[in-house]
Amino acid sequence: MNVGAIIKMAIPMAIRKVVGEMEFITALKHNQMEILMEILNGNDCFAILPTGYGKSLPYQMFLPVKRALNPENHDTVLVCCPLISLMEDQVRRVQQFGVTAALRGTDQDANEAIDDGTISVIFASPEALAEEWVRQIKDVSLIVVDECHTISMGGLDVDEEKAFRKYFRYIGTLRSIFPDATVLALSATCTLKMKTQIMSNLNLSGKARVIETSPNRANIKYVVKRTPIAIEETFFWLIDKLCELKKDFPRILIYCNSIKDVCQLFNYVVTETNLMDQNVVEMYHSETPQEKKEHIVQNLGLDSQMKVVIATTALGLGVDVKNCHGVILFGPPKDVVDLLQESGRCGRNDEPSVCVIFCNRYQLNHISKEVKEVIGSVECRRRCLLKNFTSEEVVSDPAHMCCDLCVSHCNCGSCTPHPIEVLVGTFSAKAEDALVSSDSDTISYEYESDVSFDGGFE
Known part of the structure; x- marks a missing residue:
């Protein structure tokens, strides 16, 4: 049995270990487990799940699980989201796992910590990701695009100068900056047309796993x-x-x-x-x-x-x-x-x-x-x-x-x-x-x- 197969067998055990250590997690939902397994195995993933489902938990657990497998792991996760308030909340949630996290652009101390390489999970807006500091980040193994439907709504079909938050359309360039990183795209609401646009814009591989449930709220x-x-x-x-x-x-x-x-x-x-x-x-x-x-x-x-x-x-x-x-x-x-x-x-x-x-x-x-x-x-x-x-x-x-x-x-x-x-x-x-x-x-x-x-x- 090769090393890769052994690691894949060890992943479920590492996940159970992390869940057991965190009092605020009782168990992972089926789709949460699927997302986590995909990104841990290095596979691109596009998850379209209802509001309130807990789509962020898999990437929050990504580094704790990798460190349970290898305590010397020094990987970095880069998270892009359109809303500052949402990212501020996610920073706090990631820190609950004992992982360093910070939001780029709102605090000078946070910016310096990111530049010094002491932050493991870096949150940033599309505009911030268009700046040169991004190219200095080391060991990025996962890129997360949260609320990714805003890429399509941001103006892919209109002239750049007329687009709402035009930097949304450049998020896909992160793939060329970090070619070895896995990409996880998350959304609660995505039309069939948007899905095609987003997968193209983010350069998701042809083998990217799409995990979704019906958006129907029957109640x-x-x-x-x-x-x-x-x-x-x-x-x-x-x-x-x-x-x-x-x-x-x-x-x-x-x-x-x-x-x-x-x-x-x-x-x-x-x-x-x-x-x-x-x-x-x-x-x-x-x-x-x-x-x-x-x-x-x-x-x-x-x-x-x-x-x-x-x-x-x-x-x-x-x-x-x-x-x-x-x-x-x-x-x-x-x-x-x-x-x-x-x-x-x-x-x-x-x-x-x-x-x-x-x-x-x-x-x-x-x-x-x-x-x-x-x-x-x-x-x-x-x-x-x-x-x-x-x-x-x-x-x-x-x-x-x-x-x-x-x-x-x-x-x-x-x-x-x-x-x-x-x-x-x-x-x-x-x-x-x-x-x-x-x-x-x-x-x-x-x-x-x-x-x-x-x-x-x-």
């Missing part, structure tokens, strides 16, 4: 509700119920497509409810002070009295929201990735939840064709959304928990609305009451141009 119901343009007319129910229930109000997230809408809605709610100083309603966007951001994220992870958070997509990747069973989108997101990401912030405990998409005639003018198809669907919104991410057939049972369109086809005999639907007033078991109907208020969807509306709006 989340999708509902579309036509609304007036005025925020006050759209959210009057929120004012009434907050005043009535106060701290007994169920926790919900409200996503808006602009900071302006966030601020306008927040000011309306706190003014009408007089809840400004009670920590019940908060807003979160890119310009929110860092201390306030940390306060909101911390409280969302607890059973706190914070009940309503009005936010842009800045409240997104890596945020764990506890006991939230309702998400409201004030205007559909621009693309299906954001739609799936934002709706997936609720129901993290697998309990029945609902995503309500409010839309008026102006909000549908600048969204992708795929999102327009979901909004304008006449059959099933879930299937229409998920066809962008998987070729698997999606079946929901009972049908009344699938989407507002499937309600009329449900024959379970016990159709009941979700409590969030009752609050919002969206539940209907009749096909003629759905958003797309045959009455004079029907919305006409033009997929190749702007969306036009007939009646029903002021």
Whole structure:
């Protein structure tokens, strides 16, 4: 038996040793073990797993396991991620394993430690990785690209000067700088088109292992509700119920497509409810002070009295929201990735939840064709959304928990609305009451141009 075969046999024993030494790990999930085994064996891997699955744990364990096999191991792991706050959290998690870790660019001491070669797991943004210091790193055996769908969203299909965070497109050059390193790409939300783009951009080998599960969150119901343009007319129910229930109000997230809408809605709610100083309603966007951001994220992870958070997509990747069973989108997101990401912030405990998409005639003018198809669907919104991410057939049972369109086809005999639907007033078991109907208020969807509306709006 050769040395390589002996090492492969020893890997599972080393993994069990590391897990046994860490009190915060009880066991590895099947896909976590698969990812860890692939990268330990030097194989490229592309993992597409749901939010909250624990995709980061395999690379956090990578060096501890290698050192359990060889205490003299001095390998380095390079981690690229688009969000500073997420990387700061991951630094702390890696340090729990007794491994040195640091984030490049935010602290001079950390930068000097990285330059001195005393840091084993180096975190950096795409912009930081474009700098010369990267070429000085020694013994890089693993390159991790976390939230890798942002590579595609970062502007692969547009001119460089117009691209959002154009350095995303250069992450693949790390492969030429460290040709012997294994690459691990991680994402929770990746369309079929994105998958092809990302594998090409990262120069993943033809034998790269793709590990994925269905992105379908069967416990989340999708509902579309036509609304007036005025925020006050759209959210009057929120004012009434907050005043009535106060701290007994169920926790919900409200996503808006602009900071302006966030601020306008927040000011309306706190003014009408007089809840400004009670920590019940908060807003979160890119310009929110860092201390306030940390306060909101911390409280969302607890059973706190914070009940309503009005936010842009800045409240997104890596945020764990506890006991939230309702998400409201004030205007559909621009693309299906954001739609799936934002709706997936609720129901993290697998309990029945609902995503309500409010839309008026102006909000549908600048969204992708795929999102327009979901909004304008006449059959099933879930299937229409998920066809962008998987070729698997999606079946929901009972049908009344699938989407507002499937309600009329449900024959379970016990159709009941979700409590969030009752609050919002969206539940209907009749096909003629759905958003797309045959009455004079029907919305006409033009997929190749702007969306036009007939009646029903002021």
